Amino acid sequence: MQINPYLFILPRTPGQIVWNYKDHVQYELDLEYSHRLAQLISNPDSFDSRNTIDTHLLKAEILTAKKIDSPTWGWDDLSKIFHIGTQNIPNEHVPQNTHEWTRQYLQHCNEVLAKQAPDCRRSGNAPTELIELPAPCALTHSLNDALVQRKTCRSFTGTCILLSDVSSLLYLSLGYLNERHSDHGGSPPNLSARRSSPSGGGLNACEGFVLVQNVAGLEPGIYAYHSAEHALSRVNPLPDSALGQLLSGQHFINDLPLGLFITARFDRLWWKYGHSRAYRMAFVEAGHLSQTFQLVATALGMNTWMTGAFADTQVETLLNLEGCAEQPLFFVGCGESDGQAMCQEMRDLLDQGEHS
Structure with a gap:
């Protein structure tokens, strides 16, 4: 046995x-x-x-x-x-054609909509005052150029970023696009918002917290981005210790003028999807948003760096998410860089090895 x-x-x-x-x-x-x-x-x-x-x-x-x-x-x-x-979603009856799938999916959606939807407000971060962002600007960079030029850098100058660029960056990566208001395909109001990146079930389960170190017109600190309003609200000041302590000693973050913690609202996923495979979708969506953020930043003339290695408990505290159904998944940052994929310390160490 x-x-x-x-x-x-x-x-x-x-x-x-x-x-x-x-x-x-x-x-x-x-x-x-x-x-x-x-x-x-x-x-x-x-x-x-x-x-x-x-x-x-x-x-x-x-x-x-x-x-x-x-x-x-x-x-x-x-x-x-x-x-x-999270493999093999339980399904009592696999639809044999598109007509069966349509009926089955519509029934599922009606059952979901009959339940109380998650609160649109984010737990622990109800804004007392919204900071309006300037109107985003259209990008003139081609997608081809952005794809070719995007690269991961670990050496940043800390040079100030314009608030107008931050506005465009957040709107095009996390914002609810005004240009697509009519492009909802008959979705109910609470599922009609459209971003530039795909989202499982149209839930837009991922959110963003902006880390500001050197942005014109914004005090350094942590801000929640509100997609529907295209606005920020202040959450916390920056921690006293070096930011690299939060990211497993990756001190490249210390010279980043701007960063974004991508979080996931698990309660939105729980509302529509009872199976734990939806947990995978949270990370997939975070990946989509990260790539979009990097391409937009590249089109704005900046270099990017990203990581999934951070101290979750400390980051949750910094974002006011302790004990919440919203949790941090990924970090991506951008700014002016010398274009080096390795930090100077790594280059020095490698040079020493070559000459030893």
């Missing part, structure tokens, strides 16, 4: 939850069942077909008669649970 390799166990007083994360099935075990399962984990050969609990565990596929192969995995079990646990 074998223990199913796709299980994790959660303590839930007065029992425990055994979750088969591959098949998306969970069972609640009382003390007697939990104790017996612990014995079988210690010695699967102690399985007794006359024992009712053993046969129940076998029927539930917590135990298996044959060994189930588990793929080789190079990271920890948590990442494996995430990847496998």
Whole structure:
């Protein structure tokens, strides 16, 4: 007898939850069942077909008669649970044609809209005063040039950025585009906003917090960007310590005049999608927004740098997101640069190696 390799166990007083994360099935075990399962984990050969609990565990596929192969995995079990646990969306009936899909999807949307939608306001960051941004300007740079010229740099001058450029950058990457007001395809009002980047389910689940260090007309600090109003609200001053401490020691951020923390409103995703595969979509959307931000920044004559390595707890505190359903996923910044992909310290170290 074998223990199913796709299980994790959660303590839930007065029992425990055994979750088969591959098949998306969970069972609640009382003390007697939990104790017996612990014995079988210690010695699967102690399985007794006359024992009712053993046969129940076998029927539930917590135990298996044959060994189930588990793929080789190079990271920890948590990442494996995430990847496998978000595979294969449960679907009782796969639509056989577009007509069936349309009816099924429309029914799903009607069920979603019948539920209370998430509050449009962001928890912990209700603005007391909005800072209006200048009207964004149309870009004259070609998409081809922006794609070719975009590069990741780690050496920035800290030179001041114009507020008009910040306005264009935020509007074209995170703003709700006025030019597409009529392009909603019959969507309900709370799903009609359109950005330049795609969003799962049209939810626009990602938001942005702007880190300002040197922008003309704005005090240094952290600001929430409000897409619908194309405006900012002040959230916090900059921390006293070097910003690189927040980003796992990546002190390239210290000389960035402008940065953006991309966050995800999980409550918006929970509202429409009950399956945890939607968690993947949060990161996909953050990736879309990051690339758009970088292309727009490049078209405005700036270089960019991005990272997903940061101290989540500290960043959540800085953004006033502790305990919220909105969480930081990614950081991207921009400014004037000498165009070097490596910081000067890395170049010096490599030069020393060449001459040693």
